[in-house]
Each structure stands twice: as structure tokens, then as C-alpha cells.
Amino acid sequence: MTIKAIQEDLIDEFSMFEDWEERYQYMIDLGKTLPLIDEQYKTQENIIKGCQSKVWVHAEMDGDKVVFTADSDAIITKGIIAILIRVFSNQSPQAIIDADTDFIDAIGLKEHLSPTRANGLVSMIKQLKMYAIAYQTQLN
Amino acid sequence: MELFPAFGSRSLRGAPTMPQSGLSKKIAMFNVETIRKDFPILQRQVNGKPLVYFDNAATSQTPQRVIDAIVDYYSNYNANIHRGVHSLSQEATDKYEEARLKIQKHFNAKKSHEIIMTSGTTHGINLVASGFTSLLKKGDEVIVSALEHHSNIVPWQMLCERSGAVLKVIPMNDEGELVMSAYDDLLSEKTKLVFVNHISNALGTINPIESIIKKAHAVGAAVLVDGAQACPHIKADVQALDVDFYVVSAHKMCGPTGVGMLYGKEEWLSKLPPYQGGGEMIAEVSFEKTTYAGLPHKFEAGTPNICGGIAFGAAIDYMNNIGFKKIDAYEHELLEYATKRLLEIEGLKIYGTSKHKTSVVSFNLNGIHPYDVGTLLDKMGVAVRTGHHCAQPIMDYFKIPGTIRASFAFYNTKAEIDVLVEGVKKAKMMLS
Numbered sequence: 001m002t003i004k005a006i007q008e009d010l011i012d013e014f015s016m017f018e019d020w021e022e023r024y025q026y027m028i029d030l031g032k033t034l035p036l037i038d039e040q041y042k043t044q045e046n047i048i049k050g051c052q053s054k055v056w057v058h059a060e061m062d063g064d065k066v067v068f069t070a071d072s073d074a075i076i077t078k079g080i081i082a083i084l085i086r087v088f089s090n091q092s093p094q095a096i097i098d099a100d101t102d103f104i105d106a107i108g109l110k111e112h113l114s115p116t117r118a119n120g121l122v123s124m125i126k127q128l129k130m131y132a133i134a135y136q137t138q139l140n
Numbered sequence: 141m142e143l144f145p146a147f148g149s150r151s152l153r154g155a156p157t158m159p160q161s162g163l164s165k166k167i168a169m170f171n172v173e174t175i176r177k178d179f180p181i182l183q184r185q186v187n188g189k190p191l192v193y194f195d196n197a198a199t200s201q202t203p204q205r206v207i208d209a210i211v212d213y214y215s216n217y218n219a220n221i222h223r224g225v226h227s228l229s230q231e232a233t234d235k236y237e238e239a240r241l242k243i244q245k246h247f248n249a250k251k252s253h254e255i256i257m258t259s260g261t262t263h264g265i266n267l268v269a270s271g272f273t274s275l276l277k278k279g280d281e282v283i284v285s286a287l288e289h290h291s292n293i294v295p296w297q298m299l300c301e302r303s304g305a306v307l308k309v310i311p312m313n314d315e316g317e318l319v320m321s322a323y324d325d326l327l328s329e330k331t332k333l334v335f336v337n338h339i340s341n342a343l344g345t346i347n348p349i350e351s352i353i354k355k356a357h358a359v360g361a362a363v364l365v366d367g368a369q370a371c372p373h374i375k376a377d378v379q380a381l382d383v384d385f386y387v388v389s390a391h392k393m394c395g396p397t398g399v400g401m402l403y404g405k406e407e408w409l410s411k412l413p414p415y416q417g418g419g420e421m422i423a424e425v426s427f428e429k430t431t432y433a434g435l436p437h438k439f440e441a442g443t444p445n446i447c448g449g450i451a452f453g454a455a456i457d458y459m460n461n462i463g464f465k466k467i468d469a470y471e472h473e474l475l476e477y478a479t480k481r482l483l484e485i486e487g488l489k490i491y492g493t494s495k496h497k498t499s500v501v502s503f504n505l506n507g508i509h510p511y512d513v514g515t516l517l518d519k520m521g522v523a524v525r526t527g528h529h530c531a532q533p534i535m536d537y538f539k540i541p542g543t544i545r546a547s548f549a550f551y552n553t554k555a556e557i558d559v560l561v562e563g564v565k566k567a568k569m570m571l572s
Contacts, residue, residue, distance in 0.1 A: 020187070020519045025570055028512075052527050053511045053541070073541060074509035075571055076516075 003095055006087050007103035014107035023108055027079030034082040037069040048123050053077045055124060059131035065090045066135055068128060080109070080121055088128050093139060096132035101125055170470050175462065175551050178203040182551060189521025192556045197341055197500055197547035198525055199391045200372055202455075206394060209454035213447040221446055222420060222437075236446050239453030240436075246456045247386065248377040249403050253435040256402040256409070257449050261368040262291045264387030264402035265335075267439060268364050269295035271412030272333060278304030281330040283323070283361075286312040286537065287340040287347065290530040292366055296335060305332070312537060316343040316492035323352065331361040338370035342531040342545065343492025344475075344500025346370075353383055362408060368392050372549065373471060373498045375464040378403050390448065395455035399448030402439070409435050416441040467550040471499040474548040474557065481561045485568065491534075491543055499548035502529075505564070508571050510544045516567040517544075522560050 001009075017023045037046075041058035048055040053074030060067055068089040072078045087103070088096050104110060104121070176182050179201045184191050193201060213235070219228035221236050237252075244252045258264045276282070282305050284296050300307045308331075310323045318336075334356040339346050349365050356363045364385035367376055371388040378386050385408065389400040404412075414421055414432055418441030423431040432438045459467065478501050482488055487506035504510055514526030527542040528535045535542055546560055 021570070024516060024519065028570060053509055074511040076512045077509075 003087055003091055003099045010083065010087070011103055011106045017108075020108075024076065024079075027083070028075050029079075030082040031072075031075040031078030031080075034071070034078050034085070035069055037071040041069070042071065048127050055081065057081075057124070057127055057131075059128075059135075061135055062090075064092055064139075066093055066096060066132055068131070081124065083107075083109075084121075084124060084128060088132075093132040093136035097129060097136060170466055172470070172551065172553055176553075178205065178458075179551055180204060180207070186521045186523070187519050192522040192552075192559050194546040194548060194552065194556070194560060195523045195525050196372070196549040196552075197344075197369060197392075197545065199397065200394050200549055201551065202396065203394055203458050205458045206396065206451050206454045209451045210396065210447055213450055218447070220443055232446055235450045235453075236444070239449045242453040242456050243401050246375065246460065247401070247403055248379050250379060251406060254403055254406055254409065256404065256436045256439045257444050258387070258400045258402050259398055259445065260389040260391070260400035261366060261387045262295075264385075264400060265292060265364070265366065266295050267402060267415040268385050268387075268404070268412070269299040270415050272299055273302045274413060275411070276303035276305045276332055279330065280305040280332045281308050281326075281328070282306070283308045283310060283326050283331055283334045283356075285310040285318050285336045285347065286533055287316070287318060287343065287345060288335075288337060288531065288533070289341050289366070289368075290532070292335060292337060293533070306330075310336070312534070315494045316340065316345045316534070317494045317496075318345075318347055318352075320348065320351065324355065327355055327359050327361070329359055331356065331359050334361050334363045335366070336363070337366040337368070338374070338376065339367075339498050340492065340531070340534070341369045341500075342529040342534050342543070343494075343502050344369075344497040344547070345492055345494045346374075346496040346498060348496075349383070350381060353381060357382065369498070369500075372459075373464075373468055384408050390452035390455060393455055394458055395452040396448045399445045399452050401452075406435065409439070412439075414438050414441070418442040420444070462550065470550050471548055474552055474554065475499040475501070477554050478546065478548065478557045478560070481557060482564065485561070485564055487568070488564070491538055491540075500545060501547075502543040502545045504540060504543050505568050505571075508568065510540075510542045512571050513544050513564065513567045516570060517560070517563045520559070520563045520566070522563050524560075 014023060017026065037056050037058050042056045046056045046058055048057060053072050055070065055072045055077060057068060057070045068085050070081045070085060072081060181201050182191065217228050217231040219232040221229060221233040240252055240255050240257065244255050249255055258267065282296050282300060284293060284307060286309050296307055299305065308326045310326060311319050313319055334352060336347055336349060336352055338349055353363045362384040365383050367386050367388045370376060372393040376386060384405050386403040387400065391397040420437050421433050421441040423433045479490065482490065482501060482503060489504055491502045505513060510526040514524055517524055525545045529545055
């Protein structure tokens with residue numbers, strides 16, 4: 001599936017929710033299903049700065065796709081990461097670099113996009129893209 | 141006529157002689173609903189819900205009287221002070237100096253030039269820390285407390301790096317109180333400066349500063365007290381405390397941001413070198429030599445926050461009109477109510493359980509990250525602070541990433557605490 005198609009799926013899913021409670025409950029549940037990062041990657045270097053909660057992200061190449069795994073000590077943050085991983089993981093580096101993040105507004109999580117917001121959604125996206133850029137450079 | 145006769149003392153806390161109904165009646169006489177009308181922001185909604193503002197320890201809200209003072213300044217007499225011959229400048233200077241006198245009176249400083257206008261608590265602390273660089277030598281000791289805000293740790297670390305002095309820390313116990321016997325052990329003739337907050341921002345503990353000051357003076361050390369968290373609750377009397385330096389921020393006590401006060405005893409302020417160079421702080425300037433202005437101007441380089449200073453004065457007037465004794469008593473009622481209601485929630489733990497604390501409840505739900513709870517509370521219109529509250533050493537002590545901190549002001553209500561409690565319950569349900 002392309003990043004765009006996954007984003008559209010997410011927008012569809014989130015449009016079913018009538019209020020913030022359902023939306024957040026869904027994110028919390030998503031957080032619980034997040035494929036956990038291997039313990040060995042929960043290192044200081046893999047911590048994303050700018051988050052009130054701790055967030056670790058690890059990336060590796062599987063063929064020509066980048067695979068992300070992550071974890072956080074806060075469950076809503078994990079939910080946000082789960083959404084990002086669904087969108088960006090198992091994609092080619094170039095597709096990740098090219099992807100926009102307008103869907104975040106569309107699924108009602110715009111409030112988390114502010115760069116000053118303590119959860120660091122912006123830092124997370126930046127980090128995922130940095131990995132993609134690094135892998136793309138290797139491919140070139 | 142005293143509206144709130146029996147509320148002047150803390151004797152009501154759990155006093156068995158006071159029937160519950162009598163207590164409620166007296167709170168009603170405090171008339172929080174009338175007070176709430178003074179704060180336009182309290183009428184607004186957040187995320188479609190009425191705002192419940194429990195982040196008062198971070199910044200307090202602003203009453204109309206203070207907002208009016210700000211508007212009045214820019215509408216009617218905005219001018220630079222202390223140097224203009226024209227009427228507007230004179231008016232602005234008079235109002236600004238009038239504010240200094242209000243601050244002096246409020247904190248009971250002996251002289252008005254012992255009040256240095258700053259940009260806030262952090263500025264005041266850095267001014268003193270910087271000034272002490274030249275007064276300390278290698279091997280001297282500076283004592284800070286384990287309950288400090290980062291802004292109270294870093295300037296002293298920097299001071300010690302510059303001067304070769306050694307930083308010592310008064311430890312805390314499980315209740316979030318300073319261990320005074322350890323403080324006694326740290327004090328010696330090497331101690332030159334003791335730095336402690338009046339009230340901990342993260343836990344709300346009221347520190348025994350009277351005793352801390354006395355003991356420091358006994359070994360000849362100066363004491364700087366950070367009153368940022370105390371100023372909205374306690375009217376500190378700097379002469380009675382015999383404190384050498386006391387710092388506050390206006391925005392913690394219904395004033396605007398970007399302005400604060402450093403009180404310093406004249407003898408100390410005379411000893412400290414100027415902090416910043418610039419206009420206002422000089423007497424005479426030539427390329428060979430500059431003579432510094434006298435106090436307080438020596439420490440007030442550049443155009444100050446004139447409007448902020450005047451509005452700070454208005455905030456002090458506003459709070460004194462209500463009365464600090466009434467504020468303290470009412471807030472203590474809120475604290476007791478919130479503590480009792482929150483502890484009804486299973487798995488909720490409160491950090492900072494000293495008998496001597498202000499209206500701050502720092503807590504966590506078992507196994508749940510404070511950030512998650514804070515995020516959901518925000519969706520319910522409840523503003524709390526989550527995180528380490530710039531006091532990581534305290535969080536390290538309790539081995540937690542942070543807490544949820546609800547801090548109450550005199551314009552908050554028990555009904556709002558009920559909203560918080562229901563919110564925490566809902567968050568717990570969603571997150572478990």
C-alpha cells in the first residue's frame with residue numbers, strides 16, 4: 001500500500017469517531033498493539049528529544065524498505081507512534097521523504113503537531129524522515 | 141469589618157470544634173464567585189468545556205484591575221522613565237516608583253532602594269549568583285536544597301565553576317521535606333551562601349526558612365530565598381525573616397510576565413558589583429572611567445519593563461485587597477478537599493505529603509504515565525502541569541518520570557476540584 005492510501009484509510013477510520021473520547025480510546029488501543037522495539041535498541045542514542053515521555057525509535061532496511069520499530073513509556077504517545085509507523089514503515093526511503101503529513105490534521109490530531117507541544121510528534125516525524133534520508137543516501 | 145473572621149489562622153485545619161456547616165458558611169462569605177468575575181479568562185472554554193485552571197504554580201491568571209493598569213499605561217502615559225523632562229515621562233516615572241513603594245511595603249523592606257526591579261525570579265537569582273563570583277574563593281561552599289527548581293540549581297553550578305567554590309545539597313525525605321539535621325552538618329565557616337526556595341514548586345512543601353536563615357547567619361553565610369511559589373500564598377516579611385535576598389516573579393501573583401523583584405539588604409547590594417552595563421545604571425561615563433549609579437539603579441541597566449512594574453503594583457494591591465490571610469485559609473480548604481477527594485481514587489499516589497504545604501497536589505496513577513493523564517485532562521478542559529516541573533532531582537528521588545501537578549489559587553472552587561477528580565477517574569478508566 002502506498003503512504004497516501006494508508007493515510008486515506010486512517011482518515012476513514014478516524015471519521016467514524018464521534019468525539020475526542022472515542023478518538024483517544026482508539027489511539028490508546030493502537031498504542032497497546034504497537035510492535036515493540038527490541039530491548040537492545042532502547043538506547044540513549046535512539047531516544048527522540050523534545051518529548052515529555054520517553055520515545056525510542058529504531059530503523060533498519062528490509063530489502064528496499066525501511067522498517068521502523070518504536071516504544072514509549074506513555075501510552076498516548078505510543079498510539080501516535082503506532083499511527084506514524086503504520087504510515088511510514090515498510091516504505092521505500094524516497095516515499096518516506098516525499099510524504100506529507102496533512103493527514104494528521106484530518107484525523108483530528110493537529111493539536112499534537114505544534115512544535116512546542118511536549119509530546120514531540122514533530123520531532124518524531126523529523127526523526128523518521130532523517131532515517132529515510134540516511135538510507136536514501138546509502139542507496140544512491 | 142472583617143468578612144472572614146475566623147479564617148485568619150491555620151487553627152481551622154481539622155479543628156474538631158468547628159462544625160462542618162460553619163466552615164462552609166465562612167467559605168461562602170469569602171465569595172469566590174464574586175472574585176471569579178474579576179478574571180475574564182475564567183469565563184472561557186477549552187476544548188468545548190469550561191476552563192478549569194489548575195496550573196497556577198506555573199503562572200497565575202490576571203484580574204481585570206491588572207489588565208486595566210496595562211491598558212491605562214499604554215493608552216495614557218507611555219514614556220521612558222527617569223530621564224525625560226516632559227510631563228508624560230514624569231507621570232510614568234511617578235507611577236513606576238509608586239509601584240516600587242508598593243512592593244517595598246508589601247514585603248516590608250526597610251528601604252525602597254533595596255527593591256530591585258527584575259525581569260523575574262530567574263533574573264534576580266542570576267544577578268546575585270553573578271555578583272557573588274567576585275566574593276567567593278576556591279574552597280568556599282554554597283548550599284542549595286534538593287527541592288530546587290532547575291533555575292535555582294544551574295546558576296549556582298555556574299557560580300561554583302567560575303569561583304572554584306563547592307556546591308553542597310540539603311537532602312530531602314520521603315515526605316518531600318528538607319532534612320534539617322543534614323543541613324546542620326553541611327554548615328561550617330566555609331559556607332558563604334545558602335540558597336533555598338520558600339516553597340517547592342514541584343511538591344508545595346513550605347520550607348522552614350526562618351530556621352535555615354538563622355543557622356546560616358550563625359556561621360556568617362548569606363541567604364537567598366526564592367519566593368516565586370510563596371508570593372501568591374504568603375506575605376513574606378523580609379525584615380522579620382532577616383533574609384539577605386528574596387526574589388519573586390509578578391506573574392505568580394496575578395501580575396504580568398516579564399517582571400519581578402529582587403529584595404536585597406542594602407549592605408549586600410552595595411557589596412555586589414553591577415550585573416549588566418547600560419543606561420540607567422551609570423552616574424558618570426567617560427572612556428577612562430564610569431561611576432555607577434546608586435541603588436537601586438546600579439542593578440537596573442536599560443529601559444525597564446515600565447508597564448510590567450506598574451501592573452505588578454496593581455497586582456499587589458489587588459491581592460492585598462482580598463487579604464492574604466483569607467487567601468491562605470481558603471486555599472488550604474481547597475488543598476484539603478482535593479487531597480481527600482483524589483485519595484479516594486484507587487492507585488493514586490500523592491508526592492509531597494508534608495504537613496506544611498501550599499495548595500499544590502503532585503500525584504501519579506499507578507502504572508500510568510503522567511503525560512497520558514495530562515493529555516486527557518486537557519481534553520476535558522482541565523489545565524494541569526505534567527512532567528518533571530523543572531525539578532528533575534526530586535523526580536529522581538522518587539524514581540518517577542514526573543507527576544501530574546494540580547495547583548490551586550483563591551479563584552478556584554471545590555466544584556472545579558470535582559471536575560478534576562472525575563477527569564482523573566475517566567483518564568484512569570481509558571488508560572487502564
